[in-house]
Amino acid sequence: MHRTLLLLVAGVSLAFGVDWFLGEFIEEYVVRIINLCGIAIILAVSLNVINGLCGQFSLGHAGFMAIGAYVSAYFTTTLRVLNTETGETVVRSPLFDGAWGFVPALLIGGMAAAAAGLVVGVPTLRLKGDYLAIATLGFGEIVIIMLTNFESVGAARGLPGLPNYASSFWILTFAWICVVSSVFLQRSTFGRALIAIRENELAAEVMGIRVARLKVMAFIYGAFFAGLAGGLLGHLLRTISPSTFGFMKSIEVVVMLVLGGLGSLTGAIVGAIVLTVLPEALRDVEQQAKLPGIRMVVYALVLILLMIFRPQGIFGQRELSLKLLRRLLPGGRK
Amino acid sequence: MRKALILAIAATALAFTAIGCKDKGNEAGGSGATEDTVKLGLFVSTTGEIATFGGDTKNGAELAVEEINKAGGIKGKTIDLRFYDTASKAEEAGNVATKLATQDKVLVAMGAVASGLSLAAAPVFEQNGVPMVSPSSTNPTVTQQGKNIFRICFLDDFQGGACAVFAYKELGKRKAAIIRNQDDAYSTGLADYFRLKFKALGGEIVADESYKKGTKEFASQITNVKAKEPDIIFLPCYYNDVALLSQQIRGQGIGDDVPMLGGDGWESANLIPNSKGALEGSYFGNHYSPEDPSEHVQAFVKGYKAKYNTAPSSLAALGYDVVYVVKKAIEDAGEFDRAKVRDALAALKDFKGVTGTFSIDENRDARKPISILKVQGDKFLPVKQIQPQDVK
Numbered sequence: 001m002h003r004t005l006l007l008l009v010a011g012v013s014l015a016f017g018v019d020w021f022l023g024e025f026i027e028e029y030v031v032r033i034i035n036l037c038g039i040a041i042i043l044a045v046s047l048n049v050i051n052g053l054c055g056q057f058s059l060g061h062a063g064f065m066a067i068g069a070y071v072s073a074y075f076t077t078t079l080r081v082l083n084t085e086t087g088e089t090v091v092r093s094p095l096f097d098g099a100w101g102f103v104p105a106l107l108i109g110g111m112a113a114a115a116a117g118l119v120v121g122v123p124t125l126r127l128k129g130d131y132l133a134i135a136t137l138g139f140g141e142i143v144i145i146m147l148t149n150f151e152s153v154g155a156a157r158g159l160p161g162l163p164n165y166a167s168s169f170w171i172l173t174f175a176w177i178c179v180v181s182s183v184f185l186q187r188s189t190f191g192r193a194l195i196a197i198r199e200n201e202l203a204a205e206v207m208g209i210r211v212a213r214l215k216v217m218a219f220i221y222g223a224f225f226a227g228l229a230g231g232l233l234g235h236l237l238r239t240i241s242p243s244t245f246g247f248m249k250s251i252e253v254v255v256m257l258v259l260g261g262l263g264s265l266t267g268a269i270v271g272a273i274v275l276t277v278l279p280e281a282l283r284d285v286e287q288q289a290k291l292p293g294i295r296m297v298v299y300a301l302v303l304i305l306l307m308i309f310r311p312q313g314i315f316g317q318r319e320l321s322l323k324l325l326r327r328l329l330p331g332g333r334k
Numbered sequence: 335m336r337k338a339l340i341l342a343i344a345a346t347a348l349a350f351t352a353i354g355c356k357d358k359g360n361e362a363g364g365s366g367a368t369e370d371t372v373k374l375g376l377f378v379s380t381t382g383e384i385a386t387f388g389g390d391t392k393n394g395a396e397l398a399v400e401e402i403n404k405a406g407g408i409k410g411k412t413i414d415l416r417f418y419d420t421a422s423k424a425e426e427a428g429n430v431a432t433k434l435a436t437q438d439k440v441l442v443a444m445g446a447v448a449s450g451l452s453l454a455a456a457p458v459f460e461q462n463g464v465p466m467v468s469p470s471s472t473n474p475t476v477t478q479q480g481k482n483i484f485r486i487c488f489l490d491d492f493q494g495g496a497c498a499v500f501a502y503k504e505l506g507k508r509k510a511a512i513i514r515n516q517d518d519a520y521s522t523g524l525a526d527y528f529r530l531k532f533k534a535l536g537g538e539i540v541a542d543e544s545y546k547k548g549t550k551e552f553a554s555q556i557t558n559v560k561a562k563e564p565d566i567i568f569l570p571c572y573y574n575d576v577a578l579l580s581q582q583i584r585g586q587g588i589g590d591d592v593p594m595l596g597g598d599g600w601e602s603a604n605l606i607p608n609s610k611g612a613l614e615g616s617y618f619g620n621h622y623s624p625e626d627p628s629e630h631v632q633a634f635v636k637g638y639k640a641k642y643n644t645a646p647s648s649l650a651a652l653g654y655d656v657v658y659v660v661k662k663a664i665e666d667a668g669e670f671d672r673a674k675v676r677d678a679l680a681a682l683k684d685f686k687g688v689t690g691t692f693s694i695d696e697n698r699d700a701r702k703p704i705s706i707l708k709v710q711g712d713k714f715l716p717v718k719q720i721q722p723q724d725v726k
Contacts, residue, residue: 028436028462032429080475148517157519160453160475164461237424239453241519244424280429283418292419296381 004184011176019169031168033280035236038171039229040272042178044256045265046225049182051254052263053191054218055198057129059250060120060136061226063143064113066245068227069234070153072109076101076235077162081152094163102165106174106231113227114220116143121219125212140247147242158241166235174232178225182265185221194218198263259306261313266320271313278302366441367670371414372407374399374660375434375464377445377455378653382422387447387649391469392417393642394653395444401637408661411670420446424454431455435462441670442467442663444656447649449473449519456483465676467660469652473519477698484679484698486659486687487621487652490520493597494527494570496704496720497619501566501595502535504706504718505617509540511564513555513579515571517547524570524597531725540564552579556586565592572599577608584612593617601648606712614711619704621648622689623716626705634688648689655687690719 022031043061050058079092096105124135148156185191193214196204205211234240252275260271282295306314366373376395378388396415403412416438418430427446434440435458443459443466446452452471459466460480468476468485472493477483488496501507510532515521529539540562543555556579559567567583569576580594594616601620606613624635624645634654638646646654660675662685667674682694692702701722707714 029429029432032432036425036429145517155519156517156522157473157475158450158453160473160479164457233425237428237454238457239424239450241424241450243450279421279426283433286419293381295419296421 007180008177011180012173015169015172015176018172019167022168032236033277035166035168035171037273037276038168038175039233039236040253040256040276041175041269042225042229042232043253044260044268044272045178045182046222046229047253048257048263048265048268049185049194049218050222051257052268053186053198054194054215055263056125056215056218057133058136058219058222059133059247059254060139061222061253062245062247062249063136063140064116064223064226065230065233065249066140066143066147066240066242067116068106068109068113068230069240069245070109070147070159070230071112071227072102072105072231073159073162073234073240074153075105075108076165077159079152079159099163099165102163102170102235106170106228109231110224110227113230114224117220117223118216121216121223125215125219137247137250140245140250144242144245147245154241156242158239158243160239162235162238162240164235164238166232171232171236174228178228179265179269186265190214190217255303258313259303261315261317263317264313264315264319266318267313267315270315366439366672367411370411372411372664372670373414373416373438373440374657375438375440375443375445376415376417377420377427377430377434377443377451378447379422379451380419382420384422384448387470388419388422390647390649391445391447391653394638394646394650394655395469395657397638397641397650398654398657400641402657402661408664409670413657416440420451420455422448422451424450427451427454428458431458431466435459435464440464441672442660442675444469444660446471449476452476452483453479456480459483463672463676465663465672465679467656467679469656470649473523474699481680481698482676484694486656486689486692486700486702488702488704489699490523490597491527492722492725493619493704494524494529495531495725496706497524497568497595497597498528498531498535498537499720499725500617500619500706500718501568502532502537505566505593507566508537509562509564510537510566510568511541511543511559511562512539512568512570513543513545513552513559515547515575516544518571520597520599521570521572525568528568528570549575550578552582553586556583556588559583560586560588567592567594569594569596570599571596573602573605574608576600576613577605580609580612580616590615598648601714603645606709613709616709617706617717618709618714619720620707620714621705622651623705623707623714625713626716630686631688651688655689658687659685 047061050056075096076094078094081090120139124132127135153159193209196209197211197214201211256271256275257268259275260267279295279299282298286295378391379385380388380392399413399415407413416434420427420430434443443464446455447470449471452468453476456466456476456479460482463482465482470487471485472487472490474489474491477485501510512525514525532539541559543558545552545555569579576596596618598620600618635646638650663675663678663682666678680694684691684693690702692700695701703719703721705716706718708717
């Protein structure tokens with residue numbers, strides 16, 4: 001407990017320092033990409049618990065993001081609803097006023113996503129492999145269709161005018177919390193049990209692991225952080241629409257995991273960073289080469305080559321730890 | 335060993351700082367102009383779901399830039415057009431906006447086509463005080479994002495309202511049916527405003543049916559519509575849906591005396607061939623007509639055909655106009671200064687573009703007429719212009 005608190009304080013003060021540093025010295029464009037990296041890290045690391053550790057192939061992450069984004073925006077944003085019979089616009093001021101409402105709104109968004117995770121997880125986690133993937137894909141689509149028809153949050157038009165609350169500080173703080181809690185989780189009995197389920201579900205059950213229950217818990221954990229990330233992304237973009245959270249978004253997160261190495265926390269972080277930075281970094285290449293569209297070609301090519309030459313991802317299931325670093329650095333013990 | 339680790343971390347940090355360090359010296363003067371060039375930004379999607387729209391807009395804008403540079407530029411400075419693709423994604427629109435505003439330091443930014451992308455870019459430009467002019471985002475909330483955000487196309491409410499006025503006053507129709515795509519913001523927006531205006535004029539909406547994105551078979555909707563005996567059918571959808579809908583509507587025996595009516599989503603070279611004659615005698619509202627005999631429009635159509643070997647769409651025309659609007663604003667402002675250009679944009683009056691003569695109103699939206707075109711043979715013929723004051 002003592003150590004957890006210390007880590008939290010360290011993380012928050014680090015985020016505070018980095019936030020100040022970024023605001024003071026670094027170009028806004030780079031800061032924005034760092035912020036997007038932070039959000040991608042939360043997404044990838046949380047999905048890693050479901051897909052990587054527990055071995056359940058979920059394609060519903062964007063659905064949880066959408067729930068988190070819309071629920072948190074519902075509390076922080078001025079809503080305008082057009083009455084199609086009278087032509088009047090009904091305006092509702094934000095329920096949580098000011099920046100202090102942001103974190104509660106985010107947490108409510110995360111919890112709503114977690115609740116959805118519970119509701120979806122209980123029936124679908126009986127399914128395995130491809131079947132689960134299809135079921136979670138279906139869940140994501142249901143969320144999008146429902147949002148497209150909710151007039152109070154703008155329906156298909158989306159919800160613009162979210163306040164500018166998602167600073168680097170909050171994004172990095174939550175990314176830190178997500179990563180640290182995942183490290184703990186991975187090393188805990190719970191995490192070990194999840195790995196056992198991944199390796200052999202039957203054997204795990206025989207060993208007395210409550211498979212169904214643990215799977216649902218992993219799902220809820222992932223959904224909670226996906227909801228948080230959705231809320232952060234919404235307040236960074238400052239406009240959300242159902243199409244932002246389409247199933248391609250889920251695929252993007254899965255690709256991050258596969259690129260980094262499914263089951264590796266370090267891999268998830270590296271995958272998230274690489275796939276967020278790469279398309280932006282290639283923008284300048286495209287400009288220089290005067291080849292419009294080459295950006296997406298290179299992006300795809302990187303993925304294809306990696307899958308051919310390193311199908312297990314950059315890290316495989318290994319982690320980057322101080323021990324490994326020591327071994328790799330010159331002069332280290334072999 | 336530990337030293338090596340620290341060194342490595344320090345080196346990465348340093349490299350990072352070097353890449354992204356703020357260029358403090360240039361910040362105050364960052365108005366996008368050097369001695370002989372002026373930097374303008376363009377951001378549209380040339381990849382992803384809506385790539386064709388972005389591609390046309392980009393072509394139109396590049397044609398205008400080429401013409402202006404050939405004629406001596408803006409106040410003697412050639413245009414340095416910075417173009418970035420937004421890949422039909424809101425995240426990328428925000429990134430590109432940040433890059434244009436803070437790294438390239440453009441004087442004015444032009445884009446995006448889709449409202450969802452404009453909405454993601456607008457807060458960034460507003461925060462950095464960069465005027466942004468959207469060629470074709472029709473969602474009313476786009477320009478509400480701040481005093482630097484403009485647009486040069488008409489809005490969904492005007493378009494829907496104008497269609498209602500045309501149906502009621504020009505065609506003398508009293509019983510309208512609507513078939514809308516419920517998953518599409520554009521479609522539901524047009525349908526809502528058509529409905530409001532048509533009822534306000536005294537007409538009756540006898541049926542308001544909706545379908546889901548990707549529907550190919552509209553039998554149930556059309557049966558419901560047919561039972562109510564409308565005298566006009568409003569189809570606020572994109573051309574691919576319209577082509578199918580129109581054939582099935584005629585196929586179910588709703589006769590030619592019940593014309594169909596729609597918005598600018600109908601415009602496509604594929605509309606007439608795909609609908610196999612079912613749309614003959616139907617109408618739709620559009621930004622302009624390439625058949626317009628005016629000299630200005632014909633010169634643009636000719637120039638565009640010469641460069642790209644295809645007829646310009648409305649989006650190409652709007653992309654062309656947006657560059658000239660920006661040019662006019664810079665000339666009116668008299669200086670290469672963002673705030674002054676913003677004020678000049680806000681005060682723009684009676685600008686003569688290929689998409690009509692328009693002014694910017696107090697909401698930073700364009701007040702411009704809509705051209706109602708009639709489908710006749712293999713052509714879209716202009717039949718009527720509806721002015722903003724006719725709809726209010």
